Amino acid sequence: MTALRLLTYNVRYDTPEDGDRSWEHRRDALADVVRSYDPDVVGFQEPLAHQVADLRERLPDRRIVGRGRAAAPDEGEHVPIGVRSDRFALEDRETFWLSETPDEPGSVGWDADLPRIATCVRLRDETSDATVVHCNVHLDHRGERARLESAALLRRRLESFAADDPVILSGDFNCEADAPPIRRLVDADAPGLRFRDARAVASKPVEGPGTTRTDYDSLLAGMEIDHVLVTPDVGVERVASCADRDEDGRFPSDHLPVLAELTLPE
Secondary structure, three states, X not given: OEEXXXXXXXXXXXXXXXXXXXXXXXXXXXXXXXXXXXOOEEEEEOOOXXXXXXXXXXXXXXXXXXXXXXXXXXXXXXXXXXXXXXXXXXXXXXXXXXXXXXXXXXXXXXXXXXXXXXXXXXXXXXXXXXXXEEEEEEOOOOOHHHHHHHHHHHHHHHHHHHOOOOEEEEEEOOOOOOOHHHHHHHOOXXXXXXXXXXXXXXXXXXXXXXXXXXXXXXXXXXXXXXXXXXXXXXEEEXXXXXXXXXXXXXXXXXXXXXXXXXXXXX
């Protein structure tokens, strides 16, 4: 088996409304958190184009790929994926919109408030020759139907994109594990690719707080909305919600990153 360490992290889009917690004041601490866990693959949610550029500058050993969710590639929030360039070759990639017209840039699906996208990559481990697909997502924060239909779309689309490769699906799902979208993704009888909730099948007890949301100063209870899901051929050794604080005792984002230590078939 081949070990893989994955991190998913909603980094909060840059907005002046955040005052002294705006991006320029927390980008270095956030990059420090990523480096401290040294993930092989990291999926980010919400960064704008200039934030992606800052992440590339601060994480130079990762190749970061992905476009914005608006019709123009550099506009709107991104859901980019960062890959260790000394380990993985990027064999394929695609972006699609979580909508009734997934190949239409900027399209808004169902009752969603905003355009939402999935970024998918196929990676080859240049040491073991193992291949894996990673899909990074951010589901809509308001549209209940949009989240459910997005889950169904992800199952169908990833079945086509992945072929026979193992798949990791991670990101900000804007719902907890017992909500209909996650239930749809793990349902053995639903069409498309089937997933398992990494927290539910981890070999070790899940670590960290039972929430992934913060207000920068404190944890917000009962909001475990960032998840890692895997196809049945991916093993899960450990899952942790990482409550790292900066030197001022504050969280670098309004979400906690989630770490998953996984094993891939060879």
